Amino acid sequence: MEVAVYNSKGEDTGKKVTLSDEIFGIEPNEHAIYLDVKQYLANQRQGTHKAKERAENAHSTRKIKKQKGTGGARAGSIKSPVFVGGGTIFGPRPRDYSFKLNKKVKQLARKSALAVKAKENNVAVLDNFTLDGPRTKSYLDFLNGFKAADTKTLLILPEVDKNVVLSSRNLKKAKVMTADLVSTYDLMNADRLLIAEGALSKLESLLQ
Incomplete structure (x- = not known):
């Protein structure tokens, strides 16, 4: 050409x-x-993204309410992903792409x-x-x-x-x-x- x-x-x-x-x-x-x-x-x-999972959140580990009799679902920890400020479910972790x-x-x-x-x-x-x-x-x-x-x-x-x-x-x-x-x-x-x-x-x- x-x-x-x-x-x-x-x-x-x-x-x-x-x-x-x-x-x-x-x-x-x-x-x-x-x-x-x-x-x-x-x-x-960069692959430096990171979200805290429930084990990494700096919250109290006490049981936040009694197991039965509240009329609501059972809740064992404020770190649970269902609560505001709780851990992220399967959040991003640092990795090499x-x-x-x-x-x-x-x-x-x-x-x-x-x-x-x-x-x-x-x-x-x-x-x-x-x-x-x-x-x-x-x-x-x-x-x-x-x-x-x-x-x-x-x-x-x-x-x-x-x-x-x-x-x-x-x-x-x-x-x-x-x-x-x-x-x-x-x-x-x-x-x-x-x-x-x-x-x-x-x-x-x-x-x-």
Whole structure:
């Protein structure tokens, strides 16, 4: 699959680059995408939630009323979940939500995510992109060149560029990452992928 290469103003440079059919041309595996995104979101959870059960409540243990003759149900402890301030029945406990996912499944998921974006024509390849200094307006002008200022964008670079990262961080819908750190979640969460030419070769070498 051949696509045009654009400059930082969103103009066609006249150059063409070939996207690997082994990555961008495969039939997307939606279940692999689902599993990888699920694992990513599960790994973000702290799992520190906790509710006190009846054994952990700091209340008196005395019997609150006599067993019979009150006309009501038997009650042995104020800690009972039926009373206000009592323990929680089967409340949440701290736990680890992470789970294992095979390396090949994760690789297939990233390939599938890239293939989805390519099929939707939401992939643009850039000449290696940089900025002279950290300035949000410069990055916004760059996005405006691609008519993508109001959409979620993911710019993939071959290496960390401090000026680009600092220029983009105040924009809620803009994200900048290096090719080796891109996850399936990041790819699927973006409406438009902007891939620097150097990052494209790095992505292909990582996923082949």
